[in-house]
Amino acid sequence: MLRLLQIESIKLWNNRASKFLIVAYFVLLLSIALIAAVRFDIGPVKFHLAEQGIFNFPYIWHFNTYVAAFFKLFLAIVIVSMTANEYSNKTIKQNLIDGLSKWEFIYSKFLTVLSFAAISTVFVFTVSLILGLFYSDFNEMSIIFSDLQYLLAFFIKLVSFFSFCLFLGILVKRSAFALGFLFLWQILEGLFYMVIRWQSDGATAASISQFFPLDAMSNLIKEPWTRLSAVKTVAGQIGEDISRDYAVHWYSIAIALAWTALFIYWSYALLKRRDL
Template sequence: MIRLLQIEFIKLWNNRASKVLILAYFFLLTTIALAAAIKFDFGPFQFHLAEQGIFNFPYIWHFNTFITAFFKLFLAIVIVSMMANEYSNKTIKQNLIDGLSKKEFILSKFLTVLTFSLISTLFVFVVSLILGLAYSDFTEFSIIFSDLEFILAYFVKLMGFFSFCLFLGVLIKRSAFALGFLILWQIIELFIRGIIRWQLFDGKTTDIIMGFFPLSSMSNLIKEPFSRFKVVQSAAAELGQKLELNYHVHWYELLIVVCWTAIFIYLSYVLLKKRDL
């Protein structure tokens, strides 16, 4: 397995575009730390982001994983391009000639997906831990390490999304078209949601049904954290509303994404196995 990973990372590191995107991705993840130091001064009005409680334990695990998940598109481009380059540079054929089986080839790609997901998760965990220790009002051990299910959900979310990107790369072969299909699939899921909600079921039932779709199931893992802000809760209370949302990560939501991950990897292997390269 280490040999397979070495082969993949040599390919990625020798590709300038992939190298730039990977470095840009991790740089953007560190911008969360830079955001903590931002202070806005508008005359008598001063605003310091870190003082708004977003880096308090355990809320920081929820907030940071939700925000950093938006940056995953950078690595999605790398993964899709990784497969497109295999076809355009004919390295896939050369790897098979050199003795790599199609199963090992897909395994090497999946190991790359797992590595990206794991490193990203560890990076977000460390950055969040440092920010929390620096700015959180609560530093008790039990509070610091509560709600860590958001870190697990972040890892599973990345793994599922990158596996989907890998499948699209194998299916379509061209990175631009694969990324275009990714966007199109998001629109398709939104369209299906609208049809189901409009013609068939109420909002709750629609959410349950859409929870089985690939991108929707990944999105469900980490719900929006902004309504947990005290200022939002206070504003809602003043309007006579009480926000009672379920922010927890549920085991069945994790299971759905893990199942989609397995499906995408298996389909990638089936496609590759049937193709005459």
């Protein structure tokens, strides 16, 4: 396992574009802390975003994992590129000649996926903990370490998404086309949802679309904005009820993990069938 990870890390770190994207990704994750500096002073109206409760425990786990997930595209580009480069640089053929089996090749990529997801999760946990200790109104241990299921959901979301990118890299063999296919798939899922909703209703469309791969990943962490007390107060004043289910459900995790297993299996099946 360590040998396979070492091989992949050498490939990534010797690629300037990959190195830049990885560093940029973690810098952007760190930039979540800059949200605390957002402040508007317009006459008598004074607005400080950090004072709205976004960094309160345990809400911060929900908010930061949701925001951090938007930056995953940076590592998605790295994963797609590292897979496509194996074909363009013919390193995949050389690895197989040197004794690496096709399963070990896929396994090494999946270990990279797991490493990216695990390091990202630990990084978000650390940043969130520090921000919470500085800005949260609640510092009891039982409150600080509640709702950590959002970190688990974040980890699974990254693993599933990166596994999808790995599969696309193996399938298409060209990074630009693979990323284009990723965006096309997002559009197709949206179109399928609209067709189902047109033929039935919103509840039926939602229950079916939760099995779509990208929608399954999205359902792991629901939007956190409507949980803010300020938003609820405004909604209550205009007579709107925005109470929603924000929980991380076991079936959402199961669906995402099922897609992850399928993507890895399909990646191996494709590689096994190909004559390299």
